[in-house]
Amino acid sequence: MDQTIIKNIVIVGGGTSGWMTAALLVKLFNKQLNITLIESDAIGTIGVGEATIPPLQIFNSVLGISETDFIKATQATYKLGIEFQNWHQQGEAYMHAFGNIGRDLGFTSFHHYWLSAQANLSQSNPSQANGSQYIANDFWQYSLNYQAAKHNKFQPIQTIAQAQMSGITHAYHFDAGLYANLLRQYSVQRGINRVEGIITSTELSTDGSIKSVTLQNGPCISGDLFIDCSGFSALLIEQALGVEYENWQHWLPCDSAYAVPCESTSPLTPYTKATAHHAGWQWRIPLQHRTGNGIVYSSQHMSDEQAKQHLLANLDGKPLAEPRKINFTTGRRVKQWHKNCVAIGLSSGFLEPLESTSLHLVQSAIIRLTKLFPRNGIQPQHIDEFNRQSQTEFEQIRDFIILHYHLNAKQSADNERGLWQQCRDMDIPENLQHKIDLFKATATVFRHQDELFTEAAWIQVMLGQGIIPEDYHPLTQAVSQDDLTDYLTNIRKVINTTVSQMPSHKDYIAAL
Ligand SMILES: Cc1cc2nc3c(=O)[nH]c(=O)nc-3n(C[C@H](O)[C@H](O)[C@H](O)COP(=O)(O)OP(=O)(O)OC[C@H]3O[C@@H](n4cnc5c(N)ncnc54)[C@H](O)[C@@H]3O)c2cc1C
Numbered sequence: 001m002d003q004t005i006i007k008n009i010v011i012v013g014g015g016t017s018g019w020m021t022a023a024l025l026v027k028l029f030n031k032q033l034n035i036t037l038i039e040s041d042a043i044g045t046i047g048v049g050e051a052t053i054p055p056l057q058i059f060n061s062v063l064g065i066s067e068t069d070f071i072k073a074t075q076a077t078y079k080l081g082i083e084f085q086n087w088h089q090q091g092e093a094y095m096h097a098f099g100n101i102g103r104d105l106g107f108t109s110f111h112h113y114w115l116s117a118q119a120n121l122s123q124s125n126p127s128q129a130n131g132s133q134y135i136a137n138d139f140w141q142y143s144l145n146y147q148a149a150k151h152n153k154f155q156p157i158q159t160i161a162q163a164q165m166s167g168i169t170h171a172y173h174f175d176a177g178l179y180a181n182l183l184r185q186y187s188v189q190r191g192i193n194r195v196e197g198i199i200t201s202t203e204l205s206t207d208g209s210i211k212s213v214t215l216q217n218g219p220c221i222s223g224d225l226f227i228d229c230s231g232f233s234a235l236l237i238e239q240a241l242g243v244e245y246e247n248w249q250h251w252l253p254c255d256s257a258y259a260v261p262c263e264s265t266s267p268l269t270p271y272t273k274a275t276a277h278h279a280g281w282q283w284r285i286p287l288q289h290r291t292g293n294g295i296v297y298s299s300q301h302m303s304d305e306q307a308k309q310h311l312l313a314n315l316d317g318k319p320l321a322e323p324r325k326i327n328f329t330t331g332r333r334v335k336q337w338h339k340n341c342v343a344i345g346l347s348s349g350f351l352e353p354l355e356s357t358s359l360h361l362v363q364s365a366i367i368r369l370t371k372l373f374p375r376n377g378i379q380p381q382h383i384d385e386f387n388r389q390s391q392t393e394f395e396q397i398r399d400f401i402i403l404h405y406h407l408n409a410k411q412s413a414d415n416e417r418g419l420w421q422q423c424r425d426m427d428i429p430e431n432l433q434h435k436i437d438l439f440k441a442t443a444t445v446f447r448h449q450d451e452l453f454t455e456a457a458w459i460q461v462m463l464g465q466g467i468i469p470e471d472y473h474p475l476t477q478a479v480s481q482d483d484l485t486d487y488l489t490n491i492r493k494v495i496n497t498t499v500s501q502m503p504s505h506k507d508y509i510a511a512l
Helices: 016-032 056-063 067-074 110-124 132-142 144-150 176-189 235-240 304-313 358-371 380-406 419-425 430-442 455-464 474-478 481-500 505-511
Strands: 008-012 034-039 077-079 081-085 093-097 171-173 193-196 199-204 210-215 220-222 225-228 245-247 256-262 272-277 280-286 291-297 324-327 331-333 341-343
Touching: 008 016, 008 220, 016 034, 016 056, 016 176, 016 358, 056 067, 056 171, 056 358, 067 171, 067 176, 077 505, 081 144, 093 132, 093 144, 093 455, 110 132, 110 474, 110 481, 132 144, 132 455, 132 481, 144 481, 176 193, 199 235, 210 235, 225 235, 235 341, 256 304, 280 304, 291 304, 331 380, 358 380, 380 419, 380 430, 380 455, 430 455
Parallel strands: 008 034, 008 225, 034 193, 081 272, 225 341
Antiparallel strands: 077 171, 081 093, 199 210, 210 220, 245 331, 256 291, 256 324, 272 280, 280 291
């Protein structure tokens, strides 16, 4: 049994993942660890990663960074969800709004009651039952986040007590470079040793673990545990240790992106936009000082030049730089912890930013490492458990992203078998197929283990992508039609009143 006390930590890379790792470790372990972070200004960082999901609030709060300081330092805005335009069919839109929808009754989720009401409605007025889009659109009347988002409003509301409903659930859009600077300052002030330079070689011990890394300008830095935050180059986990990468492009064929900032426009929308095009999709992320944009596409279905032109033609402000090209391979590192090296960030795998999950994966890997941090030597059990949890997490998020592509009814512009048809026809992972079949037949959604995405998230995307369940829960029949109507009317009323009293997103930020 290895008894080496883990004391000297070397983090390779100073992108968002490197500095998030450094900040959390120094905060939690304080002087127990000697932490060195190596980064290279000459190589730089990926420079994208501006949309997040709600758990980032917890990360900042553990660090003791207040929301106001964070918003000011990173030019951040609030994010209430992601609007998907043209994903099911051209001209349609829906939102994955964070938080709950409606109000559950006992063990029965709100959407069963809503489905029951829709069924009553279509029996009494068949003309209103035309088209899944009409039915699905109605669902978001019961989402406080959606209604606030579409009215460009924001206010942090915990609960609506009198209606026993939850309040607003938010995440952020922020400038990733400014966030890394904030965390760098935070970490250096607390004793992290920052080293600037390019690593040119990695030295291994006889047992195959990493002994040290050597920089171009001379120093050789040794450590007990190495954290590979070197981005897509995966300097340690792949280049030095040869850990393989599992490719998921057969499910998620997009492999390229261009990113470009543009001038801000009004109103300041509190949500991300993801607009599908014929070979992928385009993001729009509003910050205080600019809007982040990018196009994600499959190079088999769109040329680089076409992608660049499409991106520039669909900006809503003047571009502030030349579009920057980024290539990627969707997939995951087969072992994210191997020997004495843990890969965090882009070196550990990549899922396209459709649900803004990469920084969350960084956060959750750091927390996992913290929970499994070895006291008396690295044991195989630490490594196996870390890798098992990482695999489950990556696969669950992968399936949620595949869902958006697979459930589409889009027509190809020509007779070729385009990206959308390919995604519609492909075999999907078994767990995902099971989830879709279950929802279609029974309207039921179950979350497995610590699955990131909530029931409400799955329901919204499945409804938005055109599934109207064939049945709903029998307990809905215990409520009379009149009571059901009152219950739904009351929820809508509470939401509309709450939203009407909220300040605009722009005013709320200005007041900070
Ligand atoms: C197109 C695209 C859009 C994205 N959008 C989102 C989003 O909206 N939301 C989200 O959560 N995530 C998003 N991501 C992911 C997000 O950008 C990354 O997860 C995040 O930036 C972390 O990157 P990183 O720190 O792992 O790597 P990088 O930012 O690439 O950092 C790597 C670091 O390693 C250093 N380094 C590399 N090699 C060496 C060497 N030889 N010597 C010394 N130092 C070295 C570099 O200098 C740098 O400091 C997106 C990614 C892409 C590709």
